[in-house]
Amino acid sequence: MALEFDLIETYFKPLSQGLSIEEVGIGDDGAVLSVPENHQMVVVTDTLVCGVHFPLETSAYDIAWKAVAVNLSDLAAMGASPGGYSLGLTLPDNDQAWLKGFASGLRAITEQFKIPLIGGDTTKGPLTLTVTAHGWVPNQQAILRSGAQVGDLICVTETVGDGALGLKVALEQLDKGFSSELSEIEKQALLSALNHPVPQLAIAADLRGLVNSAIDISDGLLADLGHILEQTNRKQHKLSAGLVLEFGAEIELEQLPLSSAVEKYITQTHDWSPVLSGGDDYQLCLTLNKQNWPQLQKIAQQYGVRITQIGRVVEQKGIHCLMSGKPVADELIKTTGYSHF
């Protein structure tokens, strides 16, 4: 078996290119990186465990892509421009074919988002990956969860529910009758949403100053929107000495942007859980003042990203799902977001 240093030389060092002559990538105790002036650093971290965050059968290429992608999605939600990422890779064995596929996946996302691998550690053990990524925002311009305002429009990028339905496809949990109604293209699109999520990092910098709050839908739409409301409420409590406004949200289910496969699934099963609580979507949920909507639409067109209004921030506590303008029965929406335990 190759020694760790061969592993690093062969597979990982080529991914640390793009650093300047004053910077140091892989090969020392740590990386040395220059920092842009008048910027703050954003740091995010996410761990993926085999069999928990991706099915056993997932390809090495997809595992590598996803481990980085979920972090870039968090950077995007903060409005950050990419800086670099470190990889803690725990592997059961030193399978060269697996490593080759893994390195290809890393290379693909590293090059697509122009974010170098700056360091890492490879260890022996059950397959687990922790990526820590950093990015940059101009001072005081990070987009926070806590910035929502009453009256804000709530929007999401692209479609919701594909990651969760993709997991059902991967695990062959779908009813056979329904499964046969999906085209091969639809199934592939669902699996791609699960295994090869594309973080909304391209538009992140343009969202700064335009949206009031953002989060990525990794835990599920209701749970993540709940995080925005919770953080916003906390901030209000801190700021206000007296009367406290409790923020809530109204979501119009008909407005939720769905892929054809997810739409078919809901029509047949009436099960909204992949959309409302599925998670694993890596789309952004944004809130913004409605006067900024035209500008947001311009950005969406410029980058070819679909952005859809799905509701608004209201003064009434809690998240209220509406259909045809009327509240939806609680049992439909009594789905909580992904809990890590």
Add this chain to the structure above:
Amino acid sequence: MALEFDLIETYFKPLSQGLSIEEVGIGDDGAVLSVPENHQMVVVTDTLVCGVHFPLETSAYDIAWKAVAVNLSDLAAMGASPGGYSLGLTLPDNDQAWLKGFASGLRAITEQFKIPLIGGDTTKGPLTLTVTAHGWVPNQQAILRSGAQVGDLICVTETVGDGALGLKVALEQLDKGFSSELSEIEKQALLSALNHPVPQLAIAADLRGLVNSAIDISDGLLADLGHILEQTNRKQHKLSAGLVLEFGAEIELEQLPLSSAVEKYITQTHDWSPVLSGGDDYQLCLTLNKQNWPQLQKIAQQYGVRITQIGRVVEQKGIHCLMSGKPVADELIKTTGYSHF
């Protein structure tokens, strides 16, 4: 079981104190951190796997301490001042007593080295920890492995071999006869070196500009000194168009600073492997111009850290171990450093 957000609130959020009002710690998609002017960022990462990097029986307190300590040791080797750290924690279950102990260990090292926890991710799976830490160095002042010069003195901090011998104590691998010769205090000191290593971060900033190269002895003295020589040789190859100098090192075994327990062990077994290739020591191996030796001694006294000369960088390729000035038989030193596979 408590949900992940309760875990974070109860155990981890209190460790992100010390951030300024312009900064954001735990609770958003990522942390937002201000950066000191005219500084570069140093980023390090290390993964610990239960049963590989620490015995199963290790206490939660010690696991937490060590996961952070090994990273601070890497920051120290770069001459960095502490910035913050992220934790990717994979846990088999949500054991409140374990988590309480774990949080105490994190708190202890967080407070001792004044480095806040800035983010993390907790997931379910086999016990694995990845810490990514960052620190700061004034522009172009990071201490690199590649800076050694022929004629440099080679030094180490404190004593060498205690971590590796501590592992033999923990795993009850020591010969009973020998084991009975160790006092309780000696055994505890060995276990402490293994489970509660104290990174040499306090003196790190003072080493900048004073030493030519540094590395921490986590993979074993010979292997890590080898990394210094390898990186230095690479740099020389890049810099020189023509004649290339191959750097090597001479180490005088009698000069190696040993604890009483390690000294007893070598006297009885003639086994130098814990000292030369054991690793897990988290002491620094430094090379410096001999004219800087008095200043280094001053710093050592100021911080109460023992620093010992053990050899010098020479023009002869390879690492040559000497005893009474004579080369030591190869079989004694044919011990390679810790390999992660």
